[in-house]
Amino acid sequence: MLLISAAVTVTDALMRGFLNSPLYGWADMSQLVYAIVIVACFPAGLLQGHNITIRFLGSGFGTRATHWLEVFGALMTLIFFVLVAWQFVVLTEELRTTHDSTMTIKIITWPWWTVATLIIMVCVPIQAVVAWGQFRRAVTGEGPGGFVPQEFDNDEDDFMITDIV
Numbered sequence: 001m002l003l004i005s006a007a008v009t010v011t012d013a014l015m016r017g018f019l020n021s022p023l024y025g026w027a028d029m030s031q032l033v034y035a036i037v038i039v040a041c042f043p044a045g046l047l048q049g050h051n052i053t054i055r056f057l058g059s060g061f062g063t064r065a066t067h068w069l070e071v072f073g074a075l076m077t078l079i080f081f082v083l084v085a086w087q088f089v090v091l092t093e094e095l096r097t098t099h100d101s102t103m104t105i106k107i108i109t110w111p112w113w114t115v116a117t118l119i120i121m122v123c124v125p126i127q128a129v130v131a132w133g134q135f136r137r138a139v140t141g142e143g144p145g146g147f148v149p150q151e152f153d154n155d156e157d158d159f160m161i162t163d164i165v
Contacts, residue, residue, distance in 0.1 A: 005033045028102035032112040039119045042081075046126050051077060067138035074131035081123045088117040 008026060016022045045051060053073055059066065094100075096110040136142070 005030060005037065025102075025105035025107075028104045028107055031102065032107065032109060035112060035116045036119070039116045042120065042123050043126050046077070046081075046123055046130055049130075064138075064141075067134070067141075071131065071134045071138045074127065074134040078124070078127040078131050081120070081127050085117070085120045085124055088113070088120045092117045 008023065009030065011023065053070075055066065055069075061069075092110055092113040095113055100109045101107055102109060
């Protein structure tokens with residue numbers, strides 16, 4: 001979807017520049033498409049640990065403390081996604097009840113935001129699994145639970161987060 005959106009955006013820009021004729025309604029469509037494209041990256045990012053972390057504090061306290069800081073970070077990320085999912089539900093319901101539509105071509109927006117909301121809602125159980133894996137690693141010392149940075153992964157037999165469920 002992102003590749004198609006990029007191609008249409010390039011086409012729109014070329015048509016604006018050379019023919020002085022943009023693709024009618026693409027600005028409306030792109031707002032809806034990009035909302036889905038952006039949130040679609042979150043589930044994989046959470047599972048793969050591609051979120052922003054600051055690890056200098058844990059490295060000073062050793063491996064065990066680092067594992068507990070990772071648990072704290074995973075729990076804060078879980079709380080964040082619960083709150084974001086809740087707000088997405090509120091927004092989507094508001095868009096539905098007000099019959100919101102795009103400005104130019106009058107596309108109803110709530111179905112698009114429903115897809116984005118469902119994707120965000122999927123992030124909650126995914127992050128719960130990551131948090132559980134981090135907790136398991138902190139308690140038992142076994143792992144890796146959740147995402148473990150390479151410098152802290154001392155286990156010979158690596159396995160994925162889904163293996164602990």
